[in-house]
Amino acid sequence: MLNYVWISLLLIGIFTAVGRDINDEVTNTYRNGVPLTSHFETQRKLAAVNPSYEGEIVIPAASFNQFYNISSAQTEIRQPAVLTTLSSGKQRIEMKISDATPVFWKDMAKAAGGKEKLEAVVNSVNTGNQEITFTLEKVRYVKIKAVTKAALDFADTAVTISLGLIGVMALWLGIMKVGEAAGLLEQLTKLMTPITRQLFPDVPSNHPAVAAMIMNIAANMFGLNNAATPMGLKAMEELNKLNPKAGTATNAMCTFLVVNTAGLTLIPATAIAIRAGLGSADPGMIIGTSIFGAGCATVGGLVAVKLLQRLPKYKREMEVAETEEKNG
Amino acid sequence: MAEIFKSVVNLISAVAIPMFILIFLGWGLIKKVKVYEVFVEGAKDGFNTAVKIIPYLVAMLFAIGVFRASGAMDVVVAILSPLTNLIGMPADVLPLALLRPLSGSGSMGLMTELMKTNGPDSFIGVLASTMFGSSETTFYILAVYFGSVGIKNTRHALPAGLIADFFGMLGAVFIVRMLFSL
Structure with a gap:
């Protein structure tokens, strides 16, 4: 699906830009x-x-x-x-x-x-x-120029964002490694087994991936974005060790991703800060409504991911992967 | 009640990272782990992970950038706006709902704009900020998380993530309408 969504974004973008510029030219907008x-x-x-x-x-x-x-x-x-x-x-x-x-x-x-x-x-x-x-x-050619500029600028932005992750990534991966060596991650994992076994049945309950996922979700809850991403990526790395076929997402990975995209957080700090800046009488009033909204997203997403993984199309993609694994 | 909840969460958020560092490294010390050496060993992977994400993030962000710069969003909004009335979503916030999964900074700008024009405590203002807080930037997370481990076939992650976003937006509309007794 990502293939189609991706190419659609590009094609719709470029065709719309051309269409609008032709329209501007015909009606002489400027x-x-x-x-x-x-x-x-x-x-x-x-x-x-x-x-x-x-x-x-x-x-x-x-x-x-x-x-x-x-x-x-x-x-x-x-x-x-x-x-x-x-x-x-x-x-x-x-x-x-x-x-x-x-x-x-x-x-x-x-x-x-x-x-x-x-x-x-x-x-x-x-x-x-x-x-x-x-x-x-x-x-002339306003939208086409804008599209060209956006393509180049965003490619640049992507690199800036990625490289910007190096520092925090290194910091958290270092701390996590110490926790792993000290056996702290195992302890944490045991505590959460009842929940994680339901959500991630394919992941052994004592696997380090579980600890990383729990810490990622906890960091997200408390709005610690700097810590959440490195922990999430650590979790993906651990989940990938259980992956029978490199390059294809497992059910557990998809489930974990959905929990992250739903973005459940106890204090939506960005939105509150902007509300306060705009002179709201009660900037924090959206805490409750946001938790409800993100809760709906989490539940809806989890139900969707569990149902979708049963679809023959998505099952086949994993099965093919397993056969290839055996043949290879 | 809400105030107590808010201050407790804020307190935890403020002390979480120092506490976390203290507990992890302290525990390591007790267990006689060579903390410095192990830390550096783990930190080495930071660079590789970040660099691995680059191609995935470039692919994702540049496509989203092209889509947004072209003004195609207006067209999509025009097509979808009759449907939003059915679920009680004001047409003003539809672009925000559509942009939320695509772009974090873009949807933040849009939310700010909506609150500036309508007032942060108006129905639209509260709805816009709730919608912003009810979801995450799905496409960005998809690119970064899967990119870091070289996943190209994302299977059902994207549809499920978008369904989650959809439910988040529905939930936001429902609860804010209730709050304003609409």
């Missing part, structure tokens, strides 16, 4: 090549001789929305801009992207190459009523 007229507010009066002005482009929200056929602009646009006259006599406008920039222009600047500014060619200057007419630089 008004490429269409001149826009605005008031230009400066200290000095606009005249033909002055080479450069600093000022603000002022457009009423309604006209801006009408021009781009949007509804996102709420207040009058006051965009700081510099009007320069080149030696050729042509005039240009450069708009620095700032907090004053309307969202639509911010997105356009991002799409035009992630720059901090938007440029425009001045078509005409009306010195009488301080109005200028200008054409913004063309914005």
